[in-house]
Amino acid sequence: MSVAAAWLALAGAIVALVGSVGLVRMPTFYERVHPPTLGTTLGMGLVLAASALFFFSTEGRMPLQELAIAIFMVATTPATYTLLARAALQRARTEGRETP
Amino acid sequence: MTLTTDAVLQIAQAILALAMTCALYRVLRGPRAQDRILALDTLYVNAMLLVLVVGMRGATTLYVEAALVIGMLGFVSTSAAAKFLLRGEVIE
Numbered sequence: 410m411s412v413a414a415a416w417l418a419l420a421g422a423i424v425a426l427v428g429s430v431g432l433v434r435m436p437t438f439y440e441r442v443h444p445p446t447l448g449t450t451l452g453m454g455l456v457l458a459a460s461a462l463f464f465f466s467t468e469g470r471m472p473l474q475e476l477a478i479a480i481f482m483v484a485t486t487p488a489t490y491t492l493l494a495r496a497a498l499q500r501a502r503t504e505g506r507e508t509p
Numbered sequence: 510m511t512l513t514t515d516a517v518l519q520i521a522q523a524i525l526a527l528a529m530t531c532a533l534y535r536v537l538r539g540p541r542a543q544d545r546i547l548a549l550d551t552l553y554v555n556a557m558l559l560v561l562v563v564g565m566r567g568a569t570t571l572y573v574e575a576a577l578v579i580g581m582l583g584f585v586s587t588s589a590a591a592k593f594l595l596r597g598e599v600i601e
Contacts, residue, residue, distance in 0.1 A: 415517035418562050422521040422528070425555055429531035432551055438543055441535075445551040448528070448558075456558045460573065463565050474573040478580055482554075485584040489550065489591065496594035497543040 410466035414459040421455030428452060438497050439509050442490055449486045454479060518566045525559040546590045553583030 431444025
């Protein structure tokens with residue numbers, strides 16, 4: 410059972426890596442906002458599921474902290490990135506650059 | 510060939526470290542402040558996942574609380590920095 414949890418964590422790590430590589434490779438800021446959300450939704454979900462499965466199978470612990478982290482991240486990430494994209498748009502407008 | 514739990518978790522740790530390196534590259538390189546803030550947020554999330562995997566390797570539940578704290582600090586710092594970019598001050 411803990412081997413399955415380890416593979417889940419590996420899958421989550423790979424998804425987070427894909428998101429981070431996308432952050433490096435995308436050309437403009439507005440495109441760069443998209444890839445990290447992979448890591449903050451699916452990657453985080455997989456690793457948290459792995460942690461919950463691991464500690465439930467080894468110690469029989471209820472995954473309440475994992476649930477709290479998942480709810481918190483899912484609720485806050487869109488708000489943060491929207492604020493950041495709005496700030497970037499406003500900076501571009503005040504400098505007279507072209508905006509998408 | 511079958512990999513043990515610890516070996517798979519070690520590979521996951523290495524991959525997350527690589528992801529953190531990518532985010533760090535964008536923090537150092539990023540042409541503008543918003544790129545750096547975005548990369549810092551990604552760095553925080555990757556670090557949180559790395560702490561969770563470290564906790565699984567050590568088979569201790571202490572690290573889950575640490576991950577929760579890292580997640581909250583990441584949200585607060587990123588939104589404060591974005592607010593600063595937007596208004597020029599954090600608390601109005």
